[in-house]
Amino acid sequence: xxxxxxxxxxxxxxxxxxxxxxxxxxxxxxxxxxxxxxxxxxxxxxxxxxxxxxxxxxxxxxxxxxxxxxxxxxxxxxxxxxxxxxxxxxxxxxxxxxxxxxxxxxxxxxxxxxxxxxxxxxxxxxxxxxxxxxxxxxxxxxxx
Numbered sequence: 001x002x003x004x005x006x007x008x009x010x011x012x013x014x015x016x017x018x019x020x021x022x023x024x025x026x027x028x029x030x031x032x033x034x035x036x037x038x039x040x041x042x043x044x045x046x047x048x049x050x051x052x053x054x055x056x057x058x059x060x061x062x063x064x065x066x067x068x069x070x071x072x073x074x075x076x077x078x079x080x081x082x083x084x085x086x087x088x089x090x091x092x093x094x095x096x097x098x099x100x101x102x103x104x105x106x107x108x109x110x111x112x113x114x115x116x117x118x119x120x121x122x123x124x125x126x127x128x129x130x131x132x133x134x135x136x137x138x139x140x141x142x143x144x
Contacts, residue, residue, distance in 0.1 A: 039120070042090040046118050047125030047138050053081045054102065054129060054136045061104040068104050072097045072116055079116070093120040108134045119143045 054070060060083075061068035072079040074097055077089040089095050096117040103111035113131040117124045124143040129136050 039090070039092070040123075043093060043118055043120055043123070043125055044140075046087075046090055046093070047127060047140075049087060050079060050116060050118070050127050051136050051138045053079070053084070053087065054104075054127065057081045058104040058108055058110075058134050058136070061106055062108050065106045067106065067111070070102045072100055072102075074100075089118055090120070093118050095119075096124075102129055104134055110134045117143075 057068045057070055068082045070079060070081045072095060074095045077093065077095045078086050079095070080086040096119060098115040099112060102114045102116075105111060110129045110131045114129045116127045118127075120143075122143050124141050125138060126141055127136065127138050
């Protein structure tokens, strides 16, 4: 029953429309920032994929007791671990390599050290292979 001086609880249509408009504006702003964030995640993911490929290749060389190699092609932006499918850098990124091939020996060392950089928008995800230990590391730095 309606009594004078008391209001019903709830929101008016105007209040609901204002809240929806503000939420839409915030979602639009977040999408713009999120797009750049998504590109960063793709680059980081590609760097982690490359590190995983190299570490798996090193372990395979030790297990098979024979050298295993990874080839990289900066022109096409691809790398390929031996006996595995080819991988590609994310769209808009480029691949810079110190040598087109990295070889792991059966004792786990690398035939030569190497550096592979995934570069995009002024940032580089750099993967390094130490020759003596065969250790594979990833770090982020400013693009050269």
